Amino acid sequence: MTNIVLNAIVLAVVLAVGVPELRHARRAPLVWTAVHLCVLTLVFDSVMITARLYEFDPAKILGVYLWKAPLEDFFYALVAGVAMPALWVVLGRRRRVGPVVAPGEGAP
Numbered sequence: 001m002t003n004i005v006l007n008a009i010v011l012a013v014v015l016a017v018g019v020p021e022l023r024h025a026r027r028a029p030l031v032w033t034a035v036h037l038c039v040l041t042l043v044f045d046s047v048m049i050t051a052r053l054y055e056f057d058p059a060k061i062l063g064v065y066l067w068k069a070p071l072e073d074f075f076y077a078l079v080a081g082v083a084m085p086a087l088w089v090v091l092g093r094r095r096r097v098g099p100v101v102a103p104g105e106g107a108p
Contacts, residue, residue, distance in 0.1 A: 018086035
């Protein structure tokens, strides 16, 4: 399986689960976060590849590069930009579900 197929599957699953959780979220911060993550990916992947910290198997990637970073690496930034805010919403909702205890009162 090539990296693009694996990345597309993971991104599709994260979008299917994350987008409904983020339906009421403001879009601008999510887009801004994704843009920043992609820029950081572009810079740091290119630096690490130039320093030969890691290499990609040419048979597993498309061969499309932005600076030195392969296109497939940007999927991780997009997944993080959707999955982390969605997880934050889900975990925040779970925390509010329990019984409300007034300040100064202990749990039974």
